[in-house]
Ligand SMILES: NC(=O)C1=CN([C@@H]2O[C@H](COP(=O)(O)OP(=O)(O)OC[C@H]3O[C@@H](n4cnc5c(N)ncnc54)[C@H](O)[C@@H]3O)[C@@H](O)[C@H]2O)C=CC1
């Protein structure tokens with residue numbers, strides 16, 4: 001019997017799913033024990049390594065998440081909001097750590113994770129990279145140090161396939177800026193200005209989303225005042241940074257008490 005945690009990857013054929021499978025199989029601290037895709041997907045029933053165009057990995061892609069989770073200690077889930085809510089319940093049933101990278105979740109979907117978190121460890125973050133989680137801390141500090149003479153705008157850019165906006169990372173950065181200022185983001189967020197918007201409102205936090213080509217993920221937090229500007233920037237050039245963070249979270253979650261955590265907890269920032 002090995003103590004190396006067994007990991008299931010949901011959304012196995014996706015951009016992040018495939019990156020996660022490579023990251024887990026290359027790690028000597030974790031074992032790939034399952035790969036899940038949606039019902040009807042043409043990878044179901046195939047070896048996941050072969051489906052990715054490589055050597056067999058001895059793991060067959062399934063559309064039965066509970067059967068896969070029952071053999072695992074952790075589930076790493078970068079899929080879609082409805083799927084993630086369903087997986088949270090099943091991961092709790094199987095007592096697996098559930099690492100959630102999925103973005104675009106509504107407040108109701110986030111609230112729906114709470115019953116699962118009474119039985120299992122959930123680590124959820126809109127961005128699993130070390131760099132962005134450091135940027136979140138810096139954003140909070142800079143926002144706390146400056147007054148409302150500095151207008152805050154969060155600008156993000158992603159590939160043409162991304163379905164949600166603003167990005168999960170942009171929202172994390174906006175929340176951090178709002179927290180630094182001691183306000184609620186919901187009260188001050190300006191999302192996607194268009195038309196005769198009127199002059200910018202003092203104290204508001206703006207969000208802007210660029211979509212194009214194969215941009216992995218870029219985030220700027222702009223603090224603009226009369227006469228000067230500060231720009232905090234993170235540029236992701238490789239999805240491996242998200243996969244490495246997610247695997248770190250899955251390993252960190254082993255032995256933690258049930259509840260909801262984020263990458264700040266995992267990274268000790
Ligand atoms: N937190 C982070 O660090 C990061 C988060 N993301 C987020 O991860 C999510 C996925 O991103 P990508 O991999 O680029 O998307 P993608 O569209 O390439 O992959 C999503 C996969 O999930 C699968 N899926 C959807 N519903 C499913 C279900 N019910 N059961 C099983 N599989 C299901 C799809 O078939 C697809 O293969 C997005 O929400 C994205 O914003 C992406 C990168 C980093």
Ligand SMILES: O=C(O)C1=N[C@H](C(=O)O)C[C@H](O)C1
Nearest residue numbers: 103126127162167168169217
């Ligand atoms: O969809 C993506 O690709 C990414 N999504 C996350 C987000 O919404 O912030 C993280 C990263 O920027 C890539």
